[in-house]
Amino acid sequence: MLLLRIATTHVRNRMRQTVVSTLGVALGVGFSVAMASLMEGSQRDFMTTLIEAIPHVEIVDEKRVPAEQPATAVYDAVAFHGLRPLEDLRGIRNPTEAIASLRDWVHGDIAQRLSGQAVLRYSGQDLGITLSGIVPRRELAVSKIEEDMRQGSIEALDTTANGLVIGSKAATRLGADLGDTVTLTSANGIAKRFKIVGLFHTGITASDEGFAYAPLKAVQILFEKPDIINSISVRLSDINQASDVAARAEQQLGYKAVSWEEANEGLMEAFVVRNAIMYTVVGAILVVAGFGIFNIVSTIVHEKARDIAILKSLGFPESDIQQVFVLEGLVIGVLGAIAGCLLGFGLSSYLATVKFEVTTDVEMTRLPIHFSYLHYVLACLLALFSSAVAGFIPARKAAKLNPVDIIRGAT
Amino acid sequence: MTGAADQPANGSGSLLEARNLTRILPAVVPVTLVRDVDFKIGEAEFVAITGPSGSGKSSLLYLLGLLDRPTAGEVLIEGNKTADLSSADMAQIRLEKIGFVFQFHFLLPEFTALENIMIPMQKLGRLNARDQLEHATRLLSDLGLEDFLHRRPAQLSGGQRQRVAVARALANAPDLILADEPTGSLDSAATEQVFESLQTIVETQKTTVIAVTHDMDLAARMPRRIHLVDGRIDYDRAQ
Numbered sequence: 001m002l003l004l005r006i007a008t009t010h011v012r013n014r015m016r017q018t019v020v021s022t023l024g025v026a027l028g029v030g031f032s033v034a035m036a037s038l039m040e041g042s043q044r045d046f047m048t049t050l051i052e053a054i055p056h057v058e059i060v061d062e063k064r065v066p067a068e069q070p071a072t073a074v075y076d077a078v079a080f081h082g083l084r085p086l087e088d089l090r091g092i093r094n095p096t097e098a099i100a101s102l103r104d105w106v107h108g109d110i111a112q113r114l115s116g117q118a119v120l121r122y123s124g125q126d127l128g129i130t131l132s133g134i135v136p137r138r139e140l141a142v143s144k145i146e147e148d149m150r151q152g153s154i155e156a157l158d159t160t161a162n163g164l165v166i167g168s169k170a171a172t173r174l175g176a177d178l179g180d181t182v183t184l185t186s187a188n189g190i191a192k193r194f195k196i197v198g199l200f201h202t203g204i205t206a207s208d209e210g211f212a213y214a215p216l217k218a219v220q221i222l223f224e225k226p227d228i229i230n231s232i233s234v235r236l237s238d239i240n241q242a243s244d245v246a247a248r249a250e251q252q253l254g255y256k257a258v259s260w261e262e263a264n265e266g267l268m269e270a271f272v273v274r275n276a277i278m279y280t281v282v283g284a285i286l287v288v289a290g291f292g293i294f295n296i297v298s299t300i301v302h303e304k305a306r307d308i309a310i311l312k313s314l315g316f317p318e319s320d321i322q323q324v325f326v327l328e329g330l331v332i333g334v335l336g337a338i339a340g341c342l343l344g345f346g347l348s349s350y351l352a353t354v355k356f357e358v359t360t361d362v363e364m365t366r367l368p369i370h371f372s373y374l375h376y377v378l379a380c381l382l383a384l385f386s387s388a389v390a391g392f393i394p395a396r397k398a399a400k401l402n403p404v405d406i407i408r409g410a411t
Numbered sequence: 412m413t414g415a416a417d418q419p420a421n422g423s424g425s426l427l428e429a430r431n432l433t434r435i436l437p438a439v440v441p442v443t444l445v446r447d448v449d450f451k452i453g454e455a456e457f458v459a460i461t462g463p464s465g466s467g468k469s470s471l472l473y474l475l476g477l478l479d480r481p482t483a484g485e486v487l488i489e490g491n492k493t494a495d496l497s498s499a500d501m502a503q504i505r506l507e508k509i510g511f512v513f514q515f516h517f518l519l520p521e522f523t524a525l526e527n528i529m530i531p532m533q534k535l536g537r538l539n540a541r542d543q544l545e546h547a548t549r550l551l552s553d554l555g556l557e558d559f560l561h562r563r564p565a566q567l568s569g570g571q572r573q574r575v576a577v578a579r580a581l582a583n584a585p586d587l588i589l590a591d592e593p594t595g596s597l598d599s600a601a602t603e604q605v606f607e608s609l610q611t612i613v614e615t616q617k618t619t620v621i622a623v624t625h626d627m628d629l630a631a632r633m634p635r636r637i638h639l640v641d642g643r644i645d646y647d648r649a650q
Binding site for chain 1: 478498502503504507518530533583591
């Protein structure tokens with residue numbers, strides 16, 4: 001307590017410099033907190049949008065590794081020459097049975113799809129799209145498409161045999177509207193007429209222009225794949241179970257099952273890199289603030305050389321002298337951290353209220369801010385570490401000062 | 412060299428002993444500050460260290476007070492060698508057993524007279540906060556400063572500051588007070604006050620006081636004088 005009192009007395013008596021250094025730390029902590037809140041907010045917002053938009057687990061009609069040749073199972077060493085693998089028909093066979101086996105243990109909703117490329121034609125205009133054949137009731141359970149419906153509904157696909165739901169931008173490009181009849185042509189050249197029973201708008205241009213939904217049966221006929229699907233979407237009660245569920249489903253069905261984490265692995269890595277950059281910038285800000293503290297503590301050491309000699313002559317060991325000046329750095333650091341937390345909270349709160357309109361691929365009307373005590377703890381710890389180091393360097397110098405030299409210099 | 416190098420002047424046990432004490436400042440041409448100084452000083456002695464400027468008086472005092480380390484020889488306190496002590500151990504001895512008074516008061520400017528005296532007490536931690544306050548107040552009152560307890564050094568006269576410094580040197584009831592020109596910057600009235608304070612300490616508290624001084628009249632009033640010339644003892648005698 002005595003050393004702290006001496007330290008606080010020193011910094012109090014250099015009020016102007018103390019305030020400037022404290023402000024430096026406060027700005028560092030404040031902006032760090034605001035930046036971290038904004039970065040994590042945007043990450044979470046993006047993740048939420050992403051997780052809502054895609055299935056938590058998607059089982060597709062692919063094998064993770066090519067099928068083993070029967071001969072390799074029989075012989076220890078096999079060499080193949082001029083092998084022509086059987087052109088297998090793509091697709092998940094016996095979908096009813098596969099889905100039923102998943103329902104036994106998966107906690108969540110399951111929907112099947114048959115997707116493929118098709119050309120949408122209306123009044124002489126063509127548009128390439130990805131057409132998905134869905135079971136509307138099940139699709140609604142695994143996706144948020146219902147929330148994006150602007151006109152008509154997904155359920156209308158149940159009542160209209162050749163119903164079609166397309167994106168708002170696709171409709172605009174074709175000049176088609178709800179109730180219009182369009183032609184869909186599959187890659188096999190089969191063409192069928194569909195009636196638009198719904199229009200959706202997700203805000204993502206690629207979806208609004210390039211996706212369409214129709215009843216599963218109609219799409220199976222169009223693609224000539226009766227009783228075949230090519231993906232099973234799973235929406236889980238707990239998204240953290242996605243990897244485990246995917247692994248088990250893959251083992252059970254033999255088809256490739258991809259969790260949302262695996263599907264967005266590149267994105268996750270990008271977030272890690274982005275966070276690393278952010279925390280490097282935050283660290284740099286606080287190191288700069290540390291220079292301010294280094295400056296003031298160095299000045300105090302210089303000015304208080306006589307006090308150091310006095311304290312040493314009174315019987316204060318070097319370690320105490322060092323502690324006094326480290327404490328001075330920390331006192332400024334603590335004051336700066338407290339002010340910085342308040343500033344950071346104020347900035348974050350203000351940013352959270354800022355509204356703006358941007359019309360790009362993803363529409364955003366408000367800055368996404370995530371409030372977390374961890375941002376404050378981390379920024380404060382960094383600030384205190386920076387302060388301690390900034391105080392330690394001049395403190396070590398102070399501790400080594402020879403009191404006799406100082407006393408001689410003064411007399 | 413004449414005098415009392417082997418025995419304390421009052422014949423009591425040795426509180427402080429210098430054995431062949433030598434201090435040479437390392438430089439291109441080394442400077443000898445103190446050379447082959449030997450003496451013993453007992454309890455409750457009042458000793459003057461005199462000599463011309465540059466004779467090594469202050470350097471000797473810093474060696475005796477364990478603020479500096481000798482190049483050769485050693486200092487013994489209460490018969491204990493100090494040569495091998497760490498700087499932390501030496502600091503602890505200064506805290507417990509030695510009080511310093513310098514030519515300039517060397518008080519901490521941001522603290523009041525009372526706080527300046529309580530700082531070494533708080534560091535030692537022998538007394539609780541209440542007793543520290545009482546003791547510090549009594550020390551200042553004994554030196555006629557009862558009206559200046561809460562004044563900072565800048566608000567005191569030169570003599571008052573120096574008496575506060577004397578009170579601070581007494582804070583932890585040391586066995587030894589080392590005073591380096593304690594009256595060097597004072598007028599005659601203040602000099603008399605400070606000298607009397609030191610004399611009273613020796614007589615009433617049985618504390619040994621070693622004072623470096625240029626003032627021969629003052630030195631003549633002290634029972635023992637060690638006179639240095641060129642870092643060596645010229646004479647050491649009781650008066």
